Amino acid sequence: MLVRHLSYFVALAREQHFARAANACAISQPTLSAAIARLESDLSTPLVRRGRRFEGLTPEGERLLEWARGVVADYERLCGDLQGMRGRV
Amino acid sequence: MLVRHLSYFVALAREQHFARAANACAISQPTLSAAIARLESDLSTPLVRRGRRFEGLTPEGERLLEWARGVVADYERLCGDLQGMRGRV
């Protein structure tokens, strides 16, 4: 599981639309679709309710979202901290 | 960045030894070495003090370790929760 894929998932939950989320992440729509499918495969659980269009997250998706938001936010803080440490050496 | 690689890093910090950490993760020593090198490359910072042998983490490594421990622990909890949700449906 890639941290980057978690950020794709967070974007999808925010945008409620595969193509818009992909655009927000600066990747193609199929790449985002595949990344979400990969997360579902890795976790052996459906994360998204799909019909003709995006129809929200499953309960498992909501559970993942909670964690993913924290991971992505903390990862960004980590990168900032590391850059600061490098900068001050 | 792979969540799995963070668990390798946590194992290295615990075992203080590349080969023992690799063994604990059930992977080969070169695979663990490469994973740590990949983390260092992804974060553009050295994480491990290397001499003839493992000589501890750099300050950046300590900062990563703090976060990585949380991510790995929370990931395991997530997997447990998801399994529980699937089981009860």
Add this chain to the structure above:
DNA sequence: TAAAAATACTCCATAGGTATTTTAT
């Protein structure tokens, strides 16, 4: 029909393995 997501394919990066080398004691 039109919009949205999935699928088919291609390419390339990389995770992981085994075998070997380097390095410092």
Add this chain to the structure above:
DNA sequence: ATAAAATACCTATGGAGTATTTTTA
């Protein structure tokens, strides 16, 4: 000589792209 980590090399996986198809309101 030995122990520890790095390096070389190979294979298989999978992430990402473009083009296209499927689906359903």
